[in-house]
Amino acid sequence: MIDNTAAIDVRGLRKRYGDVQAVDGVTFEVARGEFYGILGPNGAGKTTTLELVEGLRQPDEGSAHLLGEPSWPRSKRLLRRIGVQLQASAFFEKLTAREQIHTFAALYGASRERADAMLDTVGLTEKRDVRDDKLSGGQAQRLSIACALVHDPELVFLDEPTTGLDPQARRNLWDLLRGINSTGRTVVLTTHYMDEAELLCDRVAIMDAGRILRVGPPADLIRELGANNLEDVFLQLTGREYRE
């Protein structure tokens, strides 16, 4: 039986932290196999949106369904089908790259061979005996992505995977992400880089102050608004300059 529900179906999500309305009524849908980007400046509410969608936090209002199942309350069956890379690399204390990914593999019931293969895919075989705190920023990001993919999830969430990387490392990571998407997985990524969104994403949601302002393929957005690039699109939508 083919499951035709959307990969992600989000309706009216809201989340408040004290005085800050971090997410203010977010609704969007992501099709299976799509590469979806959430673009916005720092503090726009991208991370919070992702955390609500993943089921890491309980929304004040609204709902998120992943692969047809609600993401809150937490369900182990759903968690097995999704892979998450948190904005900050989440690693165990004092373990090497290989031990980290083996631990994650065991949590998901994936084999060690699969874990080693994943390490190879992200180009970390040579660094497998290096502890997490001795890895460079790009290596840590790649390890973190490898850990998110170790159980071969259908749906992958990546929170600003290229932030803080040098240009070469960013390009390498882009190749990796395109590779993941081309094998049929749905990928959702947040970024505050315009060029990244334009290059990678089938569709982007432009986010500011907890709201999604516009959704569409980058080229369409640029054409519709008669802009030169996404930066101009942002300027037209918000009336202010985009600051990364």
Next chain:
Amino acid sequence: MSAFRSLSWAMALGLLRDRTAVFFMLIFPLMLLALFGVLFQNESTSRSAIVQVGDVAVLDDLPEAEFAALSDALTIEKTADRERALEEVREGDVDAAVWEEDGRVQLRYSAADAARAGTVQGLMRSVVQGANLAATGLPATYELATDQVEDKSVKAIQYFTPGLLGWAIAMGASFMSAFTLVQWRRKRILRRLWLAPVGPGTVISARIGVSLAFSFVQVAIFLAVATMPYFGLKLTGNWWLSLPLVACGTLSFMSIGLLIGAWAKSDEAANGALQVVIMPMAFLSGSFFPTGDMPGWLSTVADFLPLAHLNTSLQDVLSRGGGWGDALPVMGGLLLFTAVVTAVAARLFRWDST
């Protein structure tokens, strides 16, 4: 590997690779044990020493058997120089000098240590009187019959092995659980585990399992060292009761660590709070020295400290022949303490460090 085993493995590796942690939770307490063991080696067998100047008939003519008995309590050096002998007394090198002059036995002692001076005087008086009685050729009217009883007081090693062991376990369990919480929160591992298909029960039992295993390793190493002939700890019959006691103690110290880990935002804050809690607790619980003479209000404080009860009952089962009767109430109390403190920690718990 199952989720439980791999999580336990990850925690154990993280612990063993933390050199500072291993030093403070294992090596340092063992160093103290060895140090105390050496310092208090001869504590109970301190003999008095005197210098005999020239010939002293009452000592020189003492029958072999009586001389041997005297030697258990008294070391007798000989010299010919009275001035030197008196100088040694003044310096405190010996407790008294003795010589014979015109048929009188002269004893000169230093009053620096009144108890020793008294012992020496008593011993010499009995020697002189024994000689007087022998000189009369009469049978003795009264006789003193003596025999030894097994003493109830504890030898130093019997006392401080349980105390130091209790302290080591308190440090290990509380530091580990506090740091796991603070570091996992800081590194967002807690969040990451929430998004993995494992239940909180698996994570918590792995954490408890690793702490229990570490505590048992501490017990094994401590007892192995303390029972070496050099240190001379004698284990009593029910010593294995120390294992369930240590398990309950570990849980109660883990709950203290959880409380501090739930409250602390950084490693430094957690470390500071742990030091402030564990060190005074160890002192008040008699981990380092007996607390019999503590003022009443301090003993009342100590009554609420899990380590005080663990130390006493460890001493009971390890070296005083205690049994279930001594261990069970303490185990119950420790578990109750664990339940209360864990409940408070759960209320303070936060997912994020910000």
